[in-house]
Amino acid sequence: MRLASLLLLPLLFAAPIAATPVTEDPTSPMPMPLTYPTTERGDVTETLFGEAIADxxxxxxxxxxxDPKVAQWVAAQNRVTDAYLDTLPGRDVFKARLTALFDYERFGLPEAKGGRYFYAHNSGLQNQAVLYVRDTLAGEGRVLIDPNTWSKDGATALGESQPSEDGTKLLYTIQDGGSDWRTVKVLDVETGKPLEDELKWVKFSGFAWAKDGSGFFYSRFPEPAGGQEFQALNENQAVYFHRLGTPQSADVQYYATPETPKRGHSAGVTDDGRWLVIYTTEGTDNSNEVTLIDLEDADRTPRKLISGIDHEWSGVGNQGTTFYFLTNKDAPRSKIVTIDVAQANPVPRDLIAQDDAVLQGAGIVGGTIIASYLVDAKTEVRRHSLDGKPLGAVALPGIGTAAGFGGDQDDAETFFAFTSFATPTTIYRYDVKTDRATPWATPDVDFDPALYDVAQRFYESKDGTRVPMFVVKRKDVTGPAPTLLYAYGGFNISMLPAFSASRVAWMEQGGVLAVANIRGGGEYGKTWHDGGRLANKQNGFDDFIAAGEYLMAQGITGKDQLAIQGGSNGGLLVGAVVNQRPDLFAAALPAVGVMDMLRFDRFTAGRYWVDDYGYPSKEADFKVLRAYSPYHNIASGKVYPAILATTADTDDRVVPGHTFKYTAMLQASDIGDKPHLVRIETRAGHGSGKPTDKVIEETADLWAFAAKWTGLEVTAP
Structure with a gap:
């Protein structure tokens, strides 16, 4: 079980049209300054560590x-933004092309239980993927859950799903309007009808069926006070067992830490059904404690196996009382150890040593340890016997990103997805015994990868650090050309090669895509992460600025041709570097960004992020945060690039107030006449569960805006 970040934003980005250019008359004068809605300016000021901070x-x-007053402000901002976007001639071209590019079959990874195969499928333009089941791998699929019938606007999504061990029941979650909250329900697989079971106030939860199918383990928070479900801090998460056919009020609490309410807990059951393994975290770091409960023990007494939230301990599997863990203790690029829990005081023993590559995850399938590594932000998958002996690498279809390889320890098969910037995601079945992968679902996309060039370059940052960056473009595009530069740079999350229909729409028009693997991510392990967080956060900003300078120095892009984009922590990145180097960028697209670094920890999941950002309440951290907080460092008197910020009203991960306040400050500042706008989506959240039609609409707006301000000539068929 690899612990997931609570700030990850899914990539919602996405290419050959020809014919008539749709551009504005180059002799036209610069547009008159926009008239923004009037935003009431309050007089809130707080003195923090001797400094008066206006808010x-x-x-x-x-x-x-x-709050009707905020709702009125949102409506007024959207009217101005919509009116401006309506003037962009490339918008309809992008929308039409994005619609065509998204119209292809997409499959999720199959999960095999009880001889059945469960998988997600989107026929192309469906707003939400549909869950199917097959009785044999080659058989016909039948629909189990179609969330497209759940709401008229397509904004109610199927979240997580997990079949029982015998494949007769399926627990699934409902995500409404993009919120992180989940409603949990159970389906009878044979009849396709839901049972009466329904669970509420579930968020950031793992799910684990009891092996006898009697029920499942999950994690939940207490019910928030009325009206606070999208604002209140998430605290006091606990692990419960729900027995099928009983009300949630009867669920049995298995583990909680009320004395430390900021700790979160997620549970899994070992393949042999004996052990409940509880992972306890306090933030977003890959650091956790491990607690075991022997389910064969009538007392169900928790036993602390790993104490202290200091390192990562991610479960790989077990053989009886021998547990396998991935850990970064004494191994910043991670290793695999074994622990014999039959011992009174078990000691971890190295099994697979740290490598020059970064160990990203591992599992036991078919009696084999399958481990995924990163080598310069590209995937390698290696096999080992249970005693740690190398068995060779899994042959991948090319250079790119492979993900999956899940399953039970005695499964003879597993599945993985492979993708790269020019390779649409393909699902493969992997036979563990023969070490052979065969395609299971191959997409048919209106896209010719032979027309594109994918290169990995390395450049020097401000302090001399060597940073990798992918540069993708049509082969016939010569520089300098309008370029979209993207990065994330936080929470140990790696930016890996992946196909995106959205990004293809930008590139086929002649735009260049650049993805920088800046510090703060996990591309080179813990050291790379540590190098771009807390007091080192500025390193990531410097890496991103250096990427822009490199693209210009190499003639890939030119002055007034560089647009930058990032989401969530990447939205923070964009906001910070625009303040620091507004002269470098022609356009900026910060999405769902963390913009007020002095108050981020006061809302919903924000308290988790102190691992990367620090504590605003601590003076040393405050000084670092104050120095780069986007909201607090907008520099009047400088000419800023064109900015189109995006957020959504139901984002309860990074609450939209961050972007609202940032936008208001931009519009009130003397930063030039280019547009500084916000696009606020309704019934959408941080990114997951967003309907396809909303993705297409939003991306068309973003690309048209970036094209306008980077000089990209958009061509219509």
Whole structure:
């Protein structure tokens, strides 16, 4: 079980049209400054560590669903933004092409239980993927759950799903309007009908069936106070067992830490059904404690196996009382150890030593340890016997990203997905015994990868650090050309090669895509992560600025041709570097960004992020945060690039107040006449579960805006 970040934003980005250019008359004068809505400026000022901090737009932190004044502000901002976007001639071209590019079959990884195969499928333009089941791998699939019938606007999504061990039941979650909250239900697989079971107040939870199918383990928070479900801090998460056919009020609590309410807990059951393994975290770091409960023990007494939230301990599997863990203790690029839990004081023993490559994850399938590594931000998959002996690498279809390889320890098969910037995601079946992969689902996309060039380059950052960056473009495009530069740079999350229909739409018009693997991510392990967080956060900003300078120095892009984009922590990145180097960029697209670094920890999941950002309440951390907080460092008197910020009203991960306040400050500042706008989606959240039609609409707006301000000539068929 690899612990997941609570700030990850899915990539929602995405290419050959020819014919008539749709551009504005180059002799036209610069547009007149936009008339922005009037935003009330409050007088809130707080003295923090001897400094008076003005927060004039604090009232915009209020929940848009419950505060009519904020709702009016949102409506007024959207009217101005929509009116401006309506003037962009490339918008309709992008929308039409994106619609065509998205119209292809997409499959999720199959999960095999009880001889059945469960998988997600989108026929192309469906707003939400549909869950199917097959009785044999080659058989016909039948629909189990079609979330497209759940709401008229397509914004109610199927979240997680997990079949029982015998494949007769399926637990699934409902995500409404992009919120992180989940409603949990159970389906009878044979009849396709839901049972009466329903669970509430579930968020950031793992799910684990009891092997006898009697019920499942999950994690939940206490019910928030009325009206606070999208704002209140998430604390006091606990692990429960739900027995099928009983109300949630009867669920048995298995593990909680009320004395430390900030700790979160997620549970899994070992393949042999004996052990409940509980992973306890406090933030977003890959650091956790491990607690075991022997389910064969009538007392179910928790036993602390790993104490202290200091290192990562991610379960790989077990053979009886021998547990296999991936850990970064004494191994910043991670290794695999064994622990014999039959011992009174078990000691971890090295099994697979740290490598020059970064160990990303591992599992036991078919009696073999299958481990995924990163080598310069590209995937390698290696096999080992249970005693640690190398068995060779899994042959992948090319250079790119492979993900999957899940399953039970005695499964003879597993599945993985492979993708790269020019390779649409393909699902493969992998036979563990023969070490052979065969395609299971191959997409048919209106896209010719032979027309594109994918290169990995390395450049020097401000302090001399060597940073990798992928550069993708049509082979016939010569520089300098309009370029979209993307990065994330946080929470140990790696930016890996992946196909995106959205990005293809940008590239086929002649735009260049650059993805920089800046510090703060996990591309080179713990050292790379540590090098771009807390007091080192500026290193990531410097890496991103250096990427832009490199693209210009190499003639890939030119002055007034560089647009930058990032989401969530990447939205923070974009906001910070625009403040620091507004002269370098022609356009900026910060999405769902963390923009107020002095108050981020006061809302929903924000408290988890102190692992990467630090504590605003601690003076040393405050000084670092104050120095780069996007909201607090907008520099009047400088000419800023064109900015189109995006957020959504139901984002309860990074609450939209961050972007609201940032936008208000931009519009009130003397930073030039280019547009500084916000696009606020309704019934959408941080990214997951967003309907296909909303993705297409939003991306068309973003690309048209970036094209306008980088000089990309958009051509219509």
């Amino acid at each position: 004039p737009y604090r009232w915009l932190e209020n929940d848009v669903r419950n």
